[in-house]
Amino acid sequence: MFDRRLIQNFDWILLLVLLLIAGVSIMNLYSATYAIRDVGGGRVFLKHIYWFLIGFGVFFLMTTFNYHALERLAYPAYFLSLALLALVFVTGKAASGSQRWLAVGSLSFQPSELAKLALLMVLAKFFSDRGGYQESRLRDLWQPFILIGIPCALILKEPDLGTAILLIFVSLSLILFVRVHWKSLLILALSAISLAPFIWFNLKEYQRMRVLAFLRPDMDPLGSGYHINQSKIAIGSGLFWGKGLLKGTQTRLHFLPEQHTDFAFSVLAEEWGFIGSGFLLLAYLFLILWGLNIAKNSKDKFGSMIAIGIVALIFWQVTINVGMVTGLLPVVGIPLPLFSYGGSSLVTTMAALGILMNISMRRFMFQ
Amino acid sequence: MKTSNFDPLSVEIFNRQLKKVTVVVLVVFGLLVLRLWFLQVLNGSTYRVKSENNRIRLEDIPPFRGLLFDYKGGVLVDNRPSYDLYVIPEEVQDRKKLLQTLKDLVNLDPAKVKPKLENLAQASPFRPVCLKKDITRNELAVIETHRFNLSGIMIKVRPQRHYIWGNLASHLLGYLGEIDESQLKSGKYPYNKAGDLIGKSGVELEWQENLTGRRGGEQAEVDAAGRKIRVISKKPPLPGANVYLTIHKELQALAEKALSDKRGAVVALDPNNGKVLALASSPSFNPNLFIQGIDRETWNRIISSKGFPLQNRALSGQYPPGSIFKIVVALAGLEEGLVDPEEEVYCNGVFTLGRGVYHCWKKHGHGMVDLHRALVESCDVYFYKLGIKLGVDKIARYAKRFGLSKPTGFDAGQEKGGFMPTSRWKLKKFGVPWQPGETVSVSIGQSFVLVTPIQMATFISALYNGGTLYKPQVTHYVEKAPGQKAQKFVPRPTGKWDLNPRNMALVKKALVGVVNEPHGTGWRARLKGITVAGKTGTAQVIALEREEDFENEADVPFSMRDHAWFIAVAPADRPRIAVAVVVEHGGHGGKAAAPIAREVVEAYLSKDRPSRPGEKT
Numbered sequence: 008m009f010d011r012r013l014i015q016n017f018d019w020i021l022l023l024v025l026l027l028i029a030g031v032s033i034m035n036l037y038s039a040t041y042a043i044r045d046v047g048g049g050r051v052f053l054k055h056i057y058w059f060l061i062g063f064g065v066f067f068l069m070t071t072f073n074y075h076a077l078e079r080l081a082y083p084a085y086f087l088s089l090a091l092l093a094l095v096f097v098t099g100k101a102a103s104g105s106q107r108w109l110a111v112g113s114l115s116f117q118p119s120e121l122a123k124l125a126l127l128m129v130l131a132k133f134f135s136d137r138g139g140y141q142e143s144r145l146r147d148l149w150q151p152f153i154l155i156g157i158p159c160a161l162i163l164k165e166p167d168l169g170t171a172i173l174l175i176f177v178s179l180s181l182i183l184f185v186r187v188h189w190k191s192l193l194i195l196a197l198s199a200i201s202l203a204p205f206i207w208f209n210l211k212e213y214q215r216m217r218v219l220a221f222l223r224p225d226m227d228p229l230g231s232g233y234h235i236n237q238s239k240i241a242i243g244s245g246l247f248w249g250k251g252l253l254k255g256t257q258t259r260l261h262f263l264p265e266q267h268t269d270f271a272f273s274v275l276a277e278e279w280g281f282i283g284s285g286f287l288l289l290a291y292l293f294l295i296l297w298g299l300n301i302a303k304n305s306k307d308k309f310g311s312m313i314a315i316g317i318v319a320l321i322f323w324q325v326t327i328n329v330g331m332v333t334g335l336l337p338v339v340g341i342p343l344p345l346f347s348y349g350g351s352s353l354v355t356t357m358a359a360l361g362i363l364m365n366i367s368m369r370r371f372m373f374q
Numbered sequence: 375m376k377t378s379n380f381d382p383l384s385v386e387i388f389n390r391q392l393k394k395v396t397v398v399v400l401v402v403f404g405l406l407v408l409r410l411w412f413l414q415v416l417n418g419s420t421y422r423v424k425s426e427n428n429r430i431r432l433e434d435i436p437p438f439r440g441l442l443f444d445y446k447g448g449v450l451v452d453n454r455p456s457y458d459l460y461v462i463p464e465e466v467q468d469r470k471k472l473l474q475t476l477k478d479l480v481n482l483d484p485a486k487v488k489p490k491l492e493n494l495a496q497a498s499p500f501r502p503v504c505l506k507k508d509i510t511r512n513e514l515a516v517i518e519t520h521r522f523n524l525s526g527i528m529i530k531v532r533p534q535r536h537y538i539w540g541n542l543a544s545h546l547l548g549y550l551g552e553i554d555e556s557q558l559k560s561g562k563y564p565y566n567k568a569g570d571l572i573g574k575s576g577v578e579l580e581w582q583e584n585l586t587g588r589r590g591g592e593q594a595e596v597d598a599a600g601r602k603i604r605v606i607s608k609k610p611p612l613p614g615a616n617v618y619l620t621i622h623k624e625l626q627a628l629a630e631k632a633l634s635d636k637r638g639a640v641v642a643l644d645p646n647n648g649k650v651l652a653l654a655s656s657p658s659f660n661p662n663l664f665i666q667g668i669d670r671e672t673w674n675r676i677i678s679s680k681g682f683p684l685q686n687r688a689l690s691g692q693y694p695p696g697s698i699f700k701i702v703v704a705l706a707g708l709e710e711g712l713v714d715p716e717e718e719v720y721c722n723g724v725f726t727l728g729r730g731v732y733h734c735w736k737k738h739g740h741g742m743v744d745l746h747r748a749l750v751e752s753c754d755v756y757f758y759k760l761g762i763k764l765g766v767d768k769i770a771r772y773a774k775r776f777g778l779s780k781p782t783g784f785d786a787g788q789e790k791g792g793f794m795p796t797s798r799w800k801l802k803k804f805g806v807p808w809q810p811g812e813t814v815s816v817s818i819g820q821s822f823v824l825v826t827p828i829q830m831a832t833f834i835s836a837l838y839n840g841g842t843l844y845k846p847q848v849t850h851y852v853e854k855a856p857g858q859k860a861q862k863f864v865p866r867p868t869g870k871w872d873l874n875p876r877n878m879a880l881v882k883k884a885l886v887g888v889v890n891e892p893h894g895t896g897w898r899a900r901l902k903g904i905t906v907a908g909k910t911g912t913a914q915v916i917a918l919e920r921e922e923d924f925e926n927e928a929d930v931p932f933s934m935r936d937h938a939w940f941i942a943v944a945p946a947d948r949p950r951i952a953v954a955v956v957v958e959h960g961g962h963g964g965k966a967a968a969p970i971a972r973e974v975v976e977a978y979l980s981k982d983r984p985s986r987p988g989e990k991t
Contacts (some may be wrong), residue, residue, distance in 0.1 A: 140387040243421025
């Protein structure tokens with residue numbers, strides 16, 4: 008298993024970027040939880056470190072086997088994730104009005120995170136099995152649509168609109184990458200638009216409020232409009248150089264809600280300014296481009312597909328989260344990967360990056 | 375065998391797609407960076423200002439309301455701290471657990487609080503929600519010790535008006551209520567804002583501007599829940615001025631006790647200057663109940679309570695005076711020269727006028743009575759005859775001269791003016807001329823005549839101080855307040871009787887007799903060693919043919935019983951206290967009201983010489 012070549016081809020750059028982001032993440036979370044340290048902030052910070060340790064463990068674990076094993080594991084993993092998603096409704100832990108977690112002892116994790124990876128695996132398998140890059144037509148895609156549809160429906164029911172949307176975007180990215188015939192694309196787009204009103208009316212009240220608050224933040228000054236407002240104030244008030252570590256008043260004085268989860272980026276922006284937040288964005292950008300590079304260097308379709316999928320996953324999460332905290336998108340509760348506090352998200356991202364590393368390490372191998 | 379990427383076409387397509395993706399990624403990230411630039415660099419200063427504003431709050435410091443003292447400097451009304459329990463929903467990790475803990479610690483009923491909490495938490499999770507107002511010191515201590523277990527809890531302190539003695543002098547002192555919109559708009563309350571409590575009645579209302587003080591403010595750094603982190607600058611509030619009243623606390627308590635199970639009023643004045651020594655109205659209420667913002671149920675209960683506890687009967691209770699009105703008729707008759715004090719009139723218990731037959735309260739009459747005896751024994755027939763001679767308009771004229779049928783000008787409360795009928799009035803109101811038979815009723819204080827207790831106290835004071843009507847005042851001294859001068863009590867005459875002193879002396883002598891001579895109707899007010907002068911009055915609620923329709927008074931249904939009056943002055947030669955007592959449906963004035971007057975007079979005169987305000991006895 009531990010071929011010398013693997014070690015030679017160890018992707019140090021990927022690891023470096025990962026460590027860099029991890030370091031900033033830990034430092035940032037320290038500040039974010041410092042403000043609420045008297046109500047358990049310290050515990051959260053420690054947990055974040057533990058999750059990182061576990062995450063790194065998973066990261067390295069993911070590099071130990073040949074990633075082609077994932078092809079065999081794809082469907083089993085997929086069905087497992089569906090089962091877990093269904094289980095959430097039966098025994099799941101409810102919090103803040105939605106059932107998203109399964110508790111295992113004192114740890115809780117979100118099956119929807121696992122579902123992300125599992126879905127990517129089956130989709131990658133599907134497209135790599137198909138071979139070639141001809142433009143797909145809608146009729147060719149019925150399988151992927153079902154594969155995507157089931158977990159999405161379950162996730163929507165939780166209700167977790169954000170993750171469902173994320174899944175759709177990521178899957179669509181993958182599908183678009185392997186090319187769709189323009190006619191089919193048009194039909195898809197039109198049906199999406201015509202579905203929009205139906206979707207709108209099926210949204211829950213607070214979800215609608217979030218979209219409305221996005222369009223008119225002053226409409227909901229104490230709800231999600233408040234979040235957006237405070238986040239913009241936090242980010243904007245960082246100016247160019249930021250206010251300094253632990254000196255973010257929005258953070259320290261509790262004006263920024265969810266500062267250790269969804270709005271962790273805002274904390275960074277307030278304390279490290281344009282320099283700091285721009286730097287983090289560049290780090291993510293680099294990670295994404297490097298991932299694309301890995302996809303390019305991969306010698307088989309499955310590897311490239313998975314790599315593209317993982318890159319899409321990271322890209323969309325970063326885009327949606329940063330777009331959300333800067334007020335470009337409505338609040339949808341998508342965490343910033345590696346940066347927001349949250350064990351499931353962190354471990355899943357690390358696993359995904361581990362797979363990326365895996366693919367990268369085996370780029371010179373022939374199967 | 376997996377398809378490799380090695381076929382050139384695939385590779386080319388792949389690379390092309392990759393390029394497209396790269397472009398998209400770069401564009402999107404470019405947009406994000408641009409957005410950051412927009413927020414942080416272009417508009418950074420605006421957001422910086424907003425973040426500063428976020429954390430600096432201007433906090434209002436309400437001023438300490440002035441206290442109310444009695445004549446000797448005993449505190450009647452002060453302010454005490456009220457500790458209110460708040461919770462910030464956003465910071466509560468386990469709401470159920472919190473409510474349960476609070477139930478165990480301070481007996482907070484979760485059922486009452488839960489719905490409100492859920493509602494408000496949904497709407498604005500950062501705004502503190504009040505769970506319980508005015509927790510006790512014990513509860514405060516308990517909560518502070520369990521702080522670690524109660525995340526999201528905070529305690530706010532505010533000053534609360536405290537009526538130390540509960541019901542004592544409640545009508546006189548008044549109560550506080552929230553300032554309403556029309557008051558805010560009127561411009562009369564430039565230093566108050568919405569939510570402030572201001573005086574709504576009594577002394578609290580009268581001296582509102584002096585009592586209220588000036589609010590202060592504080593610039594503090596706060597967190598999103600409004601908790602103070604540190605104070606940046608502070609402007610202290612100015613406390614309101616203290617007000618010293620003329621009433622004597624013990625006398626007031628005594629008067630209220632005497633009325634406790636009855637409805638009625640007691641007014642005690644210093645006849646030489648109008649100082650109010652006691653002013654009691656029963657039933658009364660507890661102003662402390664209104665402080666918390668009274669709940670609708672309790673308010674409705676109070677308002678609809680049979681007996682109208684909120685009404686100050688001393689000022690606005692209008693009753694027929696009954697026989698105490700005879701003093702007016704007597705004086706009028708003397709001044710007009712229609713009475714010869716020596717002349718005796720025969721009373722056999724009946725008086726006929728035309729077709730009307732009128733009875734004296736004493737069934738078989740008083741025999742031969744002169745003015746003196748007529749007053750002492752309160753003979754109705756004597757006054758029927760005198761009344762007819764005078765006619766209602768003359769009587770009305772004198773009554774008004776003596777201060778009746780208009781408010782006395784009392785300085786701290788809404789008064790009613792009473793009423794005195796005239797022939798012109800009757801014509802105007804009913805379109806029918808005045809009948810002489812009605813004068814008969816007027817002359818013994820029945821018919822349309824109405825007086826208030828404070829009027830009668832002022833009236834009897836004037837009789838005994840040489841004929842000056844003084845404005846009754848309860849304010850002795852008001853300290854200097856911001857924007858206001860200090861105020862001191864000054865006797866204010868509102869009218870002079872200008873009567874022949876000999877006539878007044880005659881009547882005064884008769885009133886001494888009412889209490890101290892045999893067959894005097896006011897014998898129950900007699901005191902050893904003190905000469906009390908007074909007059910009984912029994913005001914009919916409905917006309918009974920004869921009092922003997924009922925075997926004893928106890929058989930008369932309560933609401934049909936007469937109102938009992940007694941007005942008195944003591945000591946008669948050098949008066950120091952004048953009292954007016956009315957007991958609704960009390961029956962005979964001599965029986966029900968006179969003893970109360972006696973108690974009040976005795977209590978006041980047997981004390982030491984009254985001291986100056988602030989001096990401790």
